[in-house]
Amino acid sequence: MLGQSRHAADRDLITKQVQNAARFGLTINLAAWVTAFIEAHTDEGIEEIEALYFKTRSRTRDELEEVLKGLSVLGSEALMTADPVIANRRRRIIESYAVLLDHYPMMAGWVARDLTSWQLRALVDRLSRIQQIDVTLDPSSNLAITYYLSAAERFPPAERSD
Numbered sequence: 001m002l003g004q005s006r007h008a009a010d011r012d013l014i015t016k017q018v019q020n021a022a023r024f025g026l027t028i029n030l031a032a033w034v035t036a037f038i039e040a041h042t043d044e045g046i047e048e049i050e051a052l053y054f055k056t057r058s059r060t061r062d063e064l065e066e067v068l069k070g071l072s073v074l075g076s077e078a079l080m081t082a083d084p085v086i087a088n089r090r091r092r093i094i095e096s097y098a099v100l101l102d103h104y105p106m107m108a109g110w111v112a113r114d115l116t117s118w119q120l121r122a123l124v125d126r127l128s129r130i131q132q133i134d135v136t137l138d139p140s141s142n143l144a145i146t147y148y149l150s151a152a153e154r155f156p157p158a159e160r161s162d
Contacts, residue, residue: 011040022052025059027066034070042085046071046092054100061107064100068110071096075114091159094122105130109141112148115155122158124149 018037021030038045053059053067071093078090097111101123108130115122131137131145 014040018049018052021063025063027060027062030063030066031069031073034067035073038070038074038089042089046089046096050096050099054096054103057103059104064104064107065110068100068107068114072110072114072117075118079118090118094120094158098123098126101126101130105133105135106137106141108135109137109144112141112144116144116148116151119155120158121152121155124152 014033014036017029017033020026021033034049038049041048049067049071053063075090075093078086094115097114100107101111108127111123112127127145128149131142131149137145
């Protein structure tokens with residue numbers, strides 16, 4: 001709910017929490033702060049999270065998982081509404097997932113699970129390449145990617161994919 005507040009002090013608090021988490025590698029409540037940050041910064045929130053977490057190679061798996069939890073919640077909102085703002089947010093999250101995969105291919109299982117849940121054909125080429133190259137993936141990630149790639153042809157295409 002804090003992310004939906006339009007009070008400047010609330011937005012400043014959210015921004016400070018996300019910046020501190022990124023600066024110090026904190027993961028406590030990071031998924032919630034990421035969600036609130038994107039809700040509070042509708043136009044540039046995803047881009048800022050992408051820059052802080054996905055465009056650098058210094059993030060831990062724990063940090064990335066927490067950020068992905070927040071993005072997954074926001075992307076799943078589009079299943080419950082026809083609001084074009086929410087649909088555009090999910091499209092932008094998918095684009096951000098492409099950046100994540102470029103820098104952290106070991107997170108491909110998370111992306112495949114979201115795309116399967118959202119039943120969207122997107123990032124198929126990237127996920128296929130990641131599965132074919134020598135990226136160390138845990139068995140559940142490998143399974144999630146394999147399942148997604150086999151099901152994706154039945155899903156409608158996302159507005160943009162790779």
